Amino acid sequence: MKSALKTYQDHTTEAFVEKWKALWKLKIHERYKILIWRIANGILPTRLTMAQKVGLGDTICPFCRGCEELIDHLFFKCSVSRALWFGTSWAIQSCHLTVLNYEDILQLIIEPHVVSNTTLDMQRLREQTSIQIATTLDSIWNLRNQVVHQDYKFNILVIIKNLESRILEHFHVLEESDSIVDTPIRGMERWKPPDAGIVKLNVDAAFGNGKFTVAVVARNHQGSILKV
Ligand SMILES: [Zn+2]
Numbered sequence: 001m002k003s004a005l006k007t008y009q010d011h012t013t014e015a016f017v018e019k020w021k022a023l024w025k026l027k028i029h030e031r032y033k034i035l036i037w038r039i040a041n042g043i044l045p046t047r048l049t050m051a052q053k054v055g056l057g058d059t060i061c062p063f064c065r066g067c068e069e070l071i072d073h074l075f076f077k078c079s080v081s082r083a084l085w086f087g088t089s090w091a092i093q094s095c096h097l098t099v100l101n102y103e104d105i106l107q108l109i110i111e112p113h114v115v116s117n118t119t120l121d122m123q124r125l126r127e128q129t130s131i132q133i134a135t136t137l138d139s140i141w142n143l144r145n146q147v148v149h150q151d152y153k154f155n156i157l158v159i160i161k162n163l164e165s166r167i168l169e170h171f172h173v174l175e176e177s178d179s180i181v182d183t184p185i186r187g188m189e190r191w192k193p194p195d196a197g198i199v200k201l202n203v204d205a206a207f208g209n210g211k212f213t214v215a216v217v218a219r220n221h222q223g224s225i226l227k228v
Contacts, residue, residue, distance in 0.1 A: 019103075022110040027127055027174055032134035035141060039071060040106045044141075046074060047148070062147045072099050074144060080156065081140050087160035088167065090132060108133055131170045139163045 023033055038044045047069040051057035061069045063080035075081055076094040085094035099105055112129035114122065143159060146152035 019106055019110060023106065026110065026130055026134075027177065028109075028131055028134045028170075029138075032138050035138055036106060036109055036134065039075075039137070040102045042102060044071065046071065062144060071102070071105075075099075075105075075137055075140055080143075083156050084140060084143075084160060084163060085136060087156070088132075088136075088164045092132075092136075105137075127174060128171055131174065132167050135167050135170060136163060139166070 020037075023036060026033065035044075042049070047057065047062070048059045051059045059068045061067050061073060061078055063074075063078050067073050067078070076085075076097055076099055082094050085092040097108065099108070109130050112126055112133060114125045114129050139159070139162075143152075143154060147154070
């Protein structure tokens with residue numbers, strides 16, 4: 001089994017580092033950045049990735065069950081994903097997006113190709129497009145996880161409506177954040193310590209280098225790390 005997409009071969013090149021810097025600077029939810037990071041490093045635990053590491057297991061796309069769960073299929077070419085991209089007001093035809101490798105996905109987010117014949121601010125248009133793409137990828141991944149882990153039976157129209165609402169809310173938050181200096185964007189707040197006596201856990205998981213890794217950071221009310 002081989003993935004159609006390639007990961008970065010050299011993670012130390014200047015160009016690579018610059019791309020990551022650009023990703024972390026984007027005005028999008030931190031969770032989206034982590035998702036893009038996992039995709040671009042080829043460590044998103046899709047069925048195919050897991051089966052490649054373990055040597056066995058179901059590799060079929062949980063949405064259509066007609067193709068292997070490759071990254072480009074899952075996020076751009078599957079009938080369900082295409083419906084999500086195309087179903088919102090922006091009607092994106094995801095199968096026409098140029099995604100030949102993982103780097104292209106990162107590029108889509110940090111430097112989306114936007115064309116406008118209006119007087120709209122191009123920088124703002126790019127920011128909105130980054131939000132739109134990142135939110136859609138996040139929505140697809142969340143839906144996929146619900147289907148895989150909870151056998152979730154979904155109504156595609158409801159999913160599309162929710163996705164559109166999330167994108168528009170994110171646009172609105174972006175507008176608001178520009179009018180208030182140094183105020184974190186809602187939903188992208190910096191980490192806050194818990195109340196006294198409470199231990200707060202931040203959790204993330206990744207599959208890579210043959211190991212499934214769960215990172216847990218425990219902090220007390222003073223923000224001190226108790227255990228990692
Ligand atoms: Zn599919």
